[in-house]
Amino acid sequence: xxxxxIIPLAYLVSAVLFILGIKRLGHPETAAGGNRLAGLGMxxxxxxxxxxxxxxxxxxxxxxLAAGGLIGLVMAKTVKMTAMPEMVAIFNGFGGAxxxxxxxxxxxxxxxxxxxxxxxxxxxxxxxxxxxxVTLSGSFIAYGKLKGIISGNAISNxxxxxLAILMxxxxxxxxxxxxxxxxxxxxxxxxxxxxxxxxxxxxxxIGGADMPVVVALLNSYSGLxxxxxxxxxxxxxxxxxxxxxxxxxxxxxxxxxxxxxRSLSNVLFSAFGSTAASGGGRGxxxxxxxxxxxxxxxxMVLGYAxxxxxxxxxxxxxxxxxxxxxxxxxxxxxxGVNVRYCVHPVAGRMPGHMNVLLxxxxxxxxxxxxxxDVNPDMENIDxxxxxxxxxxxxxxxRDDASSPIxxxxxxxxxxxxxxxxxxxxxxxxxAGIDNPLFYMPNNRMFFxxxxxxxxxIAEEVKQL
Amino acid sequence: MTGTLLVGLYVFVLAMFIGFELITKVPPTLHTPLMSGxxxxxxxxxxxxxxxxxxxxxxxxxxxxxxxxxxLATINVVGGFLVTDxxxxxxxxxxxxxx
Numbered sequence: 001x002x003x004x005x006i007i008p009l010a011y012l013v014s015a016v017l018f019i020l021g022i023k024r025l026g027h028p029e030t031a032a033g034g035n036r037l038a039g040l041g042m043x044x045x046x047x048x049x050x051x052x053x054x055x056x057x058x059x060x061x062x063x064x065l066a067a068g069g070l071i072g073l074v075m076a077k078t079v080k081m082t083a084m085p086e087m088v089a090i091f092n093g094f095g096g097a098x099x100x101x102x103x104x105x106x107x108x109x110x111x112x113x114x115x116x117x118x119x120x121x122x123x124x125x126x127x128x129x130x131x132x133x134v135t136l137s138g139s140f141i142a143y144g145k146l147k148g149i150i151s152g153n154a155i156s157n158x159x160x161x162x163l164a165i166l167m168x169x170x171x172x173x174x175x176x177x178x179x180x181x182x183x184x185x186x187x188x189x190x191x192x193x194x195x196x197x198x199x200x201x202x203x204x205x206i207g208g209a210d211m212p213v214v215v216a217l218l219n220s221y222s223g224l225x226x227x228x229x230x231x232x233x234x235x236x237x238x239x240x241x242x243x244x245x246x247x248x249x250x251x252x253x254x255x256x257x258x259x260x261x262r263s264l265s266n267v268l269f270s271a272f273g274s275t276a277a278s279g280g281g282r283g284x285x286x287x288x289x290x291x292x293x294x295x296x297x298x299x300m301v302l303g304y305a306x307x308x309x310x311x312x313x314x315x316x317x318x319x320x321x322x323x324x325x326x327x328x329x330x331x332x333x334x335x336g337v338n339v340r341y342c343v344h345p346v347a348g349r350m351p352g353h354m355n356v357l358l359x360x361x362x363x364x365x366x367x368x369x370x371x372x373d374v375n376p377d378m379e380n381i382d383x384x385x386x387x388x389x390x391x392x393x394x395x396x397x398r399d400d401a402s403s404p405i406x407x408x409x410x411x412x413x414x415x416x417x418x419x420x421x422x423x424x425x426x427x428x429x430x431a432g433i434d435n436p437l438f439y440m441p442n443n444r445m446f447f448x449x450x451x452x453x454x455x456x457i458a459e460e461v462k463q464l
Numbered sequence: 465m466t467g468t469l470l471v472g473l474y475v476f477v478l479a480m481f482i483g484f485e486l487i488t489k490v491p492p493t494l495h496t497p498l499m500s501g502x503x504x505x506x507x508x509x510x511x512x513x514x515x516x517x518x519x520x521x522x523x524x525x526x527x528x529x530x531x532x533x534x535x536l537a538t539i540n541v542v543g544g545f546l547v548t549d550x551x552x553x554x555x556x557x558x559x560x561x562x563x
Contacts, residue, residue: 011511018505019482025498026490032552035501039545042508049511055518064517064531068538075539076546084551088500091544094536095506101533102512108526109519120469219499222506227476229512234468240479241508247483248502252495345492352495359554368493 003051010048011237017041018241022248028365045237081360082317085350086146089215092222093139099225099242100132100192106232107188116183121232126175128228129188130195135221137199142214145203146349157205164201170194206268209429212350213256213267220249252351259345261397261408290426293444295453299460301418302328303335305382309374310341311411312354315388315423319450322361325387328458329363335461340367342374342411344392371411384416388450390429393421395437404433419443422453497551504544510537 018041024034055061079087103125110117110125117125144150174191178184206214223245230238257264302308310325329339341358348354355368374381386393395414396403413419414437425447426438437443446453490498517530 015479019486022483022486022498022502022505025494025501026486028494028552028555031494031497032549032556035497035545035548035552038501038505039549042505042510042541042545045508045511046514049514052515052518054515057518057520060517060520060527060531061514061534064513064534065538068535069542071535072539072542072544073546076543076550079547081551084496084500084547087543087547088496088503091500091503091540092506095503095509095540098507098513098533098537098540099509101529101536102509102516105512105516105520105526105529105533108523108529109516112523112526118466120466124469216499219503219506222503226506226509229509231469231472231476233512233515234472235511236472236475238508238511239472239476241505243476243479244483244486245502245506247480248487248498251484251487252499255492255495343492350496351499352492352497355493356496356551356554359551362554365493365555370492 003053007048007051008236010044010051011235014041014045014048015237015240017044018244022244081357082320084356085211085215085348085353086143088350089139089143089146089218092215092218093136093143095222096132096135096139096218096225098132099222099229100129100136102229103128103132103232104188104192111183111185117179119179122179124228124231126179126191128225128232129192130171130175131221131225131228133192133195134199134202135218135225137196138203138214138221139199139218141200141203142211142218145206145208146211146215150204160201160205164198167194167198167201171198202268210260210267212346212348212353213253213260213264215350216249216252216256217264218249220246220253223247223249256346256351259409261405288439290438290445291441291443293420293446295446295456295460298420298444298446298457299464301383301420302332302337302385302457303461303464305332305337307381307383308332308337308339309381309384309413309416310339311384311386311389311393311413312341312343312358313347313387313389313392314349316450317348317354317357317388319388319452321387321449321451321454322357322363324451324454324458326358326361326363328454328461329367331458331461335464340369340374342369342371344371344389344409344411347389347392371409375412378412378415379417381413381416382418384411384413384419386413386419386421386423387454388423390423390435391433393419393437394429394433394435396433396435413437414440414443417442420446422446422448422450424449494555497548497555500544500551501548504541504548507537507540507544510534510541513537 021034021038024030107125171194223242227239227242343354393413397405397408397410513533520527
């Protein structure tokens with residue numbers, strides 16, 4: 001066998017390893033092994049590529065691998081679990097940028113040697129450059145929004161939308177010109193600039209609450225960019241891996257949208273949460289009174305309950321209270337209380353984020369459950385404790401067809417015997433609507449920081 | 465359309481289907497590791513980056529573009545796999561604990 005057979009076979013094996021790896025990611029027990037299998041596939045692909053005779057020079061390659069490897073290692077080891085969404089966002093951007101630059105490099109190579117690319121490779125190059133650039137700049141905006149550097153508010157402005165359409169037209173026009181008429185470097189750079197601006201403009205209007213959807217979508221784009229780079233190079237390993245990641249991101253995007261009962265176009269274009277919602281005033285209005293509860297009483301109802309469900313939301317992550325909630329849950333478990341955690345799919349800031357935070361705090365996997373598991377027998381739950389969540393427990397989603405969140409799957413803690421909501425104030429959540437749960441007779445508000453509140457309750461449980 | 469492009473499209477579409485099949489089976493609990501793991505896989509463009517860097521010849525511009533792509537792709541690959549591993553160890557450690 002010659003190298004020209006061995007290298008593609010190596011790519012085939014690594015594609016198989018990626019598929020098996022993702023398959024194993026589907027179960028908590030095999031997931032770590034699956035991830036390593038995929039890593040092995042990547043190593044194989046890299047070694048296979050290094051055997052390629054097109055590669056004449058290794059100094060720069062070694063420098064690049066060493067620098068990138070070191071930065072990646074440090075980032076992976078030091079990142080806080082609460083900052084995972086930011087990290088994934090920035091990695092999406094890097095992946096997209098790398099794929100885009102591969103397309104750019106190939107374009108330069110073709111112009112330098114044969115003059116003009118064929119229509120086929122021209123299309124691949126333009127698509128790869130476009131997706132890569134949009135992924136890069138879009139991911140950095142998403143990173144900025146998640147990190148709070150850029151306002152998380154949905155910026156709904158017709159000028160932004162108009163500019164985005166203009167940039168899209170410029171990009172497409174430039175691509176058609178470059179493929180159909182002549183090769184021109186200045187126009188090519190212009191296409192890259194327009195795509196980068198386009199990436200900024202499509203993510204800027206999206207509100208902070210919708211970031212999980214955006215991160216998932218950009219994840220998909222980074223895969224599609226890799227697939228496009230695969231078309232550019234005629235390399236099936238890139239096409240397969242890119243398609244797998246593209247599919248993964250799309251599925252997660254659609255799961256997120258479904259969990260919010262909204263369509264993708266609604267998330268991308270409607271600037272949710274920026275407009276004052278109709279129906280239901282903002283915050284506490286008029287005669288409605290939310291009953292309060294203190295640490296001692298909370299400890300009493302929790303300590304003598306038999307079924308308790310915790311509903312953690314993003315407020316828990318902000319307060320870094322995942323360890324405190326587990327300590328309280330452990331004390332209750334020790335008293336014979338059956339404790340579960342019910343995690344809404346959009347809790348946290350990326351798909352599955354809350355589960356990672358709870359896992360970090362050593363919450364047993366068996367105690368984690370989904371809304372479908374808890375809702376049917378909510379009547380038998382003695383106490384539901386909502387920590388730093390709001391819209392995902394808003395009964396309006398179920399009861400009021402005119403509500404902006406109507407039809408969104410919720411955790412129906414209003415049907416529990418007692419519901420305790422730990423929250424800083426009565427203020428509205430991301431959706432910008434009042435939550436009638438707070439004023440229900442079986443609901444008690446515990447105002448304060450999630451970590452403080454949980455620590456106070458735990459202290460009182462100790463005294464029981 | 466040439467044969468290479470057609471074959472590429474076949475491979476792409478079929479791989480998308482495999483992806484859909486595999487990923488719908490992943491439970492929501494594991495969505496974050498799935499995302500960072502698949503993100504690391506999208507770093508496969510490291511292959512392209514290696515080819516651009518190593519085959520740049522005398523073109524300084526190509527070499528710099530290749531190097532930048534290589535560094536970013538390597539960060540994506542190494543960081544992505546390691547951080548996914550770190551997360552999955554947290555999921556795993558508790559499976560051993562209750563016994």
